[in-house]
Amino acid sequence: MSKEAKFISIEGGEGAGKSTAIKTIQSYLNHRGIAHIVTREPGGTPLAEKIRSLLLDKSDETLLPETELLLFFAGRYQHVEHVIKPALEKGLWVISDRFVDASFAYQGAGRGIAESRIEYLKEWLIKDLSPQHTLLLDAPPALGLDRIKARGELDRIEGEKIDFFNRVRAYYLEKAAKEKARFHIIDTSASLADVEENTRLWLEDICGDYTR
Numbered sequence: 001m002s003k004e005a006k007f008i009s010i011e012g013g014e015g016a017g018k019s020t021a022i023k024t025i026q027s028y029l030n031h032r033g034i035a036h037i038v039t040r041e042p043g044g045t046p047l048a049e050k051i052r053s054l055l056l057d058k059s060d061e062t063l064l065p066e067t068e069l070l071l072f073f074a075g076r077y078q079h080v081e082h083v084i085k086p087a088l089e090k091g092l093w094v095i096s097d098r099f100v101d102a103s104f105a106y107q108g109a110g111r112g113i114a115e116s117r118i119e120y121l122k123e124w125l126i127k128d129l130s131p132q133h134t135l136l137l138d139a140p141p142a143l144g145l146d147r148i149k150a151r152g153e154l155d156r157i158e159g160e161k162i163d164f165f166n167r168v169r170a171y172y173l174e175k176a177a178k179e180k181a182r183f184h185i186i187d188t189s190a191s192l193a194d195v196e197e198n199t200r201l202w203l204e205d206i207c208g209d210y211t212r
């Protein structure tokens with residue numbers, strides 16, 4: 001039996017099915033009576049949501065990769081200090097739609113910023129706060145993009161070229177292979193019903209005999 005609140009991050013490419021999986025997770029946790037919050041990156045606090053707009057809205061001025069990285073970490077720091085840590089301290093589970101892995105995948109593998117620079121920001125600001133579990137939703141980028149195109153206009157990052165998303169995907173898969181204990185991969189090119197079933201099986205595994 002365990003009483004420690006868990007921190008879970010959800011990762012994956014554009015339209016990989018993160019929001020869909022989070023709905024399954026929420027309904028499972030509610031059913032189990034596990035108190036939790038669902039939050040997201042970039043964003044999660046009023047100020048970090050403003051930073052999200054700077055990151056995702058299209059603009060005539062090029063957002064340089066380094067600026068992008070720093071904005072992500074600026075928003076993330078607000079999110080960690082004002083939302084994630086206080087929730088965990090209160091005993092609430094935290095489900096975050098993306099976390100630090102996304103910076104290594106997007107600004108590192110995607111944009112080409114050296115991993116050591118991202119590692120430095122992580123060590124400085126995030127320290128040893130790490131999700132106990134990370135659900136990686138994996139699908140070919142073209143499939144995810146097709147799925148979100150049906151939703152409307154693409155944002156600044158969604159508008160990148162396919163090679164960018166292939167590098168992001170490859171990074172996530174490599175990281176998951178290196179950190180097998182933390183990561184669980186679900187193939188979201190499968191049907192919605194299969195993805196939901198696999199998400200529930202994973203949740204049963206990680207929630208185990210957790211009691212409040």
Ligand SMILES: Nc1ncnc2c1ncn2[C@@H]1O[C@H](COP(=O)(O)OP(=O)(O)OP(=O)(O)O)[C@@H](O)[C@H]1O
Nearest residue numbers: 013014015016017018019020147188190191192195
């Ligand atoms: N396994 C699936 N089969 C078919 N359609 C799916 C599947 N998973 C998700 N979708 C659909 O694909 C679209 C994108 O899914 P979703 O919003 O969950 O992805 P996301 O990873 O949260 O996207 P974003 O990167 O934009 O936040 C939605 O319309 C969703 O209903």
Ligand SMILES: [Mg+2]
Nearest residue numbers: 018019020097
């Ligand atoms: Mg989403």
